[in-house]
Amino acid sequence: MHPPLAVDIDGTLTDDARALDPRVVDPLRSWPAPVVVATGKALPYPVGLCEFLGLPVRVIAENGGATYLADDDDLTFHGDREAARAVVEAYRDAGYDLGWGAVDLVNRWRETEVAVNVDQPLDPLRDVAERRGMRVFDTGYAYHVTTPDVDKGVALRSVAERLDYDPAQFAAVGDSENDAGMLDVAGTSFAVANADEAAKAAAGDVTEGSFADGFLEALDRIRGAR
CATH class of the missing domain: 3.90.1070 (Hypothetical Protein Ta0175; Chain: A, domain 2)
Known part of the structure; x- marks a missing residue:
């Protein structure tokens, strides 16, 4: 059984020029559990990404400041x-x-x-x-x-509850200090090889591959662990 997945965008689904790597599209679309796109970008970006990929809109934006789930059609904001x-x-x-x-x-x-x-x-x-x-x-x-009490980890706890999961059931992949809270909360977590030290310290493991290569490697390892 595949776990629900929380994934960052920039540096994780992209190449080193911040372009979305096309190889991530099919694995995201075919993932058999909920996929939550978790980013520091403003809300329209992850919403647009989900729409263009054909994914149900499940997003954490602004480093946890904004969350939206199509499942309950509830948009929440935290922060000042x-x-x-x-x-x-x-x-x-x-x-x-x-x-x-x-x-x-x-x-x-x-x-x-x-x-x-x-x-x-x-x-x-x-x-x-x-x-x-x-x-x-x-x-x-x-x-x-x-705001100090807002981050992707806090948001993931909220999103998991709304999706009827324990946060520890999630697998998460990210690359930056703003992903550290999410990587720490998730039960299975990977920092891609290009990640900063904060993300690597918070993650359960670090991939050999960088950027989207690392993300795809993480998915392979998650599948292999099931």
């Missing part, structure tokens, strides 16, 4: 976007920028957090966030200013 905005405004006042250009599509649809481009200085952002009781996730693709 106004507090996150206050952090980035103080960051701007100190002479820094979010780094997304004139049209900020990265934050356009965010409901619970704010993301800053990794080209911008991280230490001053973390300093401002800590002074205001907020947290910064460095995903390798963006710096996410979010």
Whole structure:
């Protein structure tokens, strides 16, 4: 029997240029248990991914700040976007920028957090966030200013309950510090080889392959364990 699956997008389902690897499509579509797409991206991205892949929409977005399940048609939000905005405004006042250009599509649809481009200085952002009781996730693709008690692990516990599973029944695959909570909560978890140290420390195992190669390897190992 296959376990339900929670999987990150960037760095896990993609190649090193952040393009979705086409080899992940069929394995995701054919997985015989619920698949939850768990990402730091704003809600429209994982919803769109599920729609285009033909998967039931089951998503964790914004590092746990937003969850939606087609099963119960319930959209929930956790976190304090106004507090996150206050952090980035103080960051701007100190002479820094979010780094997304004139049209900020990265934050356009965010409901619970704010993301800053990794080209911008991280230490001053973390300093401002800590002074205001907020947290910064460095995903390798963006710096996410979010509420400390919100992460993918907390969201996975909620999603599992709504799907009538124990979180320990889930298998999870990810690559970044924002996946660490999810990898820790899941009963079976893999960090792909390109993962950062936080993800590797939280995961039960680390794949030999990187990016989508690692994800496909993880699925093979999950199947083999059943």
